[in-house]
Amino acid sequence: MNQPQPRFDLAKARADFPILSQTINRHPLVYLDNAASTHKPRAVIDRIRKVYEEDYSNVHRGVHTLSQRCTDLFESAREKVQTLLNARHSHEIIFVRGTTEAINLVAQSYGRKNVGPGDEILITAMEHHSNIVPWQMLCEQTGASLKVAPISLTGELLMDEFAGLLSDRTRLVSVTHMSNALGTINPVEQIIAQAHARGIPVLLDGAQSAPHMTVDVQALDCDFYAFSGHKLYGPSGIGVLYGKESLLTAMPPWQGGGDMIRRVTFEKTEYNELPYKFEAGTPNIADTIALGAAIDYVNILGIDAIAEHEHHLLAYATEQALKIPELKIIGTAGHKGAILSFTLDRIHPHDIGTLLDQLGIAIRAGHHCAMPVMDFFEVPATARASFGLYNTFEEVDILMDGIRQVIKMFG
Amino acid sequence: MLDQIRDLYQEVVFDHNRNPRNFRVMEDANRKIEGFNPLCGDRITLYAKVIDGKIEDVSFQGSGCAISTASASLMTEIVKGQTEQEAEQLFDLFHRITTGKNGDEVNLEELGKLAVLAGVRAYPARVKCATLAWHSLQSALKNDGETVSTE
Numbered sequence: 001m002n003q004p005q006p007r008f009d010l011a012k013a014r015a016d017f018p019i020l021s022q023t024i025n026r027h028p029l030v031y032l033d034n035a036a037s038t039h040k041p042r043a044v045i046d047r048i049r050k051v052y053e054e055d056y057s058n059v060h061r062g063v064h065t066l067s068q069r070c071t072d073l074f075e076s077a078r079e080k081v082q083t084l085l086n087a088r089h090s091h092e093i094i095f096v097r098g099t100t101e102a103i104n105l106v107a108q109s110y111g112r113k114n115v116g117p118g119d120e121i122l123i124t125a126m127e128h129h130s131n132i133v134p135w136q137m138l139c140e141q142t143g144a145s146l147k148v149a150p151i152s153l154t155g156e157l158l159m160d161e162f163a164g165l166l167s168d169r170t171r172l173v174s175v176t177h178m179s180n181a182l183g184t185i186n187p188v189e190q191i192i193a194q195a196h197a198r199g200i201p202v203l204l205d206g207a208q209s210a211p212h213m214t215v216d217v218q219a220l221d222c223d224f225y226a227f228s229g230h231k232l233y234g235p236s237g238i239g240v241l242y243g244k245e246s247l248l249t250a251m252p253p254w255q256g257g258g259d260m261i262r263r264v265t266f267e268k269t270e271y272n273e274l275p276y277k278f279e280a281g282t283p284n285i286a287d288t289i290a291l292g293a294a295i296d297y298v299n300i301l302g303i304d305a306i307a308e309h310e311h312h313l314l315a316y317a318t319e320q321a322l323k324i325p326e327l328k329i330i331g332t333a334g335h336k337g338a339i340l341s342f343t344l345d346r347i348h349p350h351d352i353g354t355l356l357d358q359l360g361i362a363i364r365a366g367h368h369c370a371m372p373v374m375d376f377f378e379v380p381a382t383a384r385a386s387f388g389l390y391n392t393f394e395e396v397d398i399l400m401d402g403i404r405q406v407i408k409m410f411g
Numbered sequence: 412m413l414d415q416i417r418d419l420y421q422e423v424v425f426d427h428n429r430n431p432r433n434f435r436v437m438e439d440a441n442r443k444i445e446g447f448n449p450l451c452g453d454r455i456t457l458y459a460k461v462i463d464g465k466i467e468d469v470s471f472q473g474s475g476c477a478i479s480t481a482s483a484s485l486m487t488e489i490v491k492g493q494t495e496q497e498a499e500q501l502f503d504l505f506h507r508i509t510t511g512k513n514g515d516e517v518n519l520e521e522l523g524k525l526a527v528l529a530g531v532r533a534y535p536a537r538v539k540c541a542t543l544a545w546h547s548l549q550s551a552l553k554n555d556g557e558t559v560s561t562e
Contacts, residue, residue, distance in 0.1 A: 358413055365451070371452070
C-alpha cells in the first residue's frame, strides 16, 4: 500500500484525540461516523476544563475581573469564527446551538418579516431535515409554499430545473453546501449567482462543508451561512449563524430576554446592536470558547491539508468499495466530500451497522435525517462511512474487510 | 471474527430473513395496520383475520432489517391460531425479555421459538427492530387502525 501521506503528522494528530485510543468489542475503534459528529482533540477538552477552573463567569455584564476576562475570551472566539469564514465583521457572527437553530432563526426572523402568502422558498431534494422542516413551518405560518429543486441519480442538483424554479415569488434560497447523506458538494457559486441575479438571498447549510473545506463567505457572497461546532472537532451545543450585516440589521429579534436589549421599559424595548440582538440570555460560554480552541486546532493542521487527506481517503475507499460486487454506492457526484454512503444486496443497513460495530467499526446506518433522499433512491436507509482528519488508509481496509465479513455471514 | 454476535444473528434469524413466513398481502383481512420505525425506516404492514377473539390468519409485508423481518415472520407463525388474549400475553413476555426488564427471571422456554430473539437484549439500539411487529400486532388487535411507531 503506497498511499499519499497527509501534509500533517497523522500519527501525532490521532494522539491528540484521547477517545480514539480505545477498543470497542475487543477491536481498536475505527471511527467512521464523522458526518454525524467528530471527536474532540485534547486542546478542546482542556480548554473547557480551563474555562471552568480559571476563567468562568457570566459575560457582557459584570465589572469584575473574571467577567471581563471571560467576556474577552468569548468575544475572541467570535473573531476566530469571523476569520475562519472570512466574514467582513465579527458582529455578523451569531452564536446559536447549532446549524438547526441557525436555520430556524433565519426562518422565524427573516422569514416571518419577508415572506407572505403566495411567496416561495426554494430548497433542494438533498436537504437534511433541518433545512426542510423550518421552512415547512414558515410556509404554514405565512401561506408561502416550499419548492424543491430535483436531483439526478448520481445525487447532483439539476441546475436547469433549479434555475427554472427561481421565480418572482422566491423570497429565499436555502441549500446545503455539502450533502450529509450523499456527500455531494453543490455548485453554490452558480446557485448564488443565479439567485442574486433575481435579488434573492441565499442561505448555505454548512454543517458538512465547514469541517471539510475552506469557506469564504465574502468570496461566495452567500447571505447566510450556518454550521455546527461539534462537526468541526468542537463541543456540541454551539454553532454559528453568519449573516450579512445589512440583512441582520433589518431582521427583527428572534428570542427576547437579557443581553439582547439596550433599554427596557414596560411600554417599549429598544433592542441591542448586532450580534447581541440575536443572542438572548446567557450563552453557552465554555463551549463557545472551546469552539475557538477547535478552530485554532484545525488551523494548525490546515483546513486545506485536512480536506486533501480526506479526499485521498474517499478516493481510496471508493476504489476499494467498487471491488465489492454486492456493494452499491449511493451518491456518485463528480464533486464530493468524504462521505461514502452505500447499500449491500439484501442486507439492511442496520444489520451492517450492528455487525461492523462488533468489529469496532463505527458507521452510521439509517436515513441520515434525509428521508426524502432515501425515498428518491428507493432505499429505506443506507450505511454511511464518513471520514475525518484522523482517519487512516488502514482503517479503510478494516472497513472493507468488515463489509466482506458481513456479506459472508449473510451468505 | 463475527462469531461473538451469533447470540443475536442465529441461523434461525437468517432463515426467517431470507424466507419470511406469511409474507403476503391478505385480501380478506379484517385488521390491517402500518408499523413504522422512524429511527431506521423499517416499515411493516400487518394483516390479521380475527374471528370471535381468535387470530385465524396473520401475515405481513414490508421492508426491514434481518431482526425486524425475522421477528415479524416468527410472530406470525406463532400467533396464528391463538386467541387475542394468548397473543397479548406472549407480547408481554416477549417485551419483557427483549427490553431486559426482569429479563433474567423470565423462563426462555415459555417463549419457544421466540427465544432466539432474546439476544437482542444486549443490543439496546436494536430492540425496536425486534418489537416493531409485536407493537403492530397489539394495535391491530385493539383495532386502532392507525400507523404505529416504535418511537
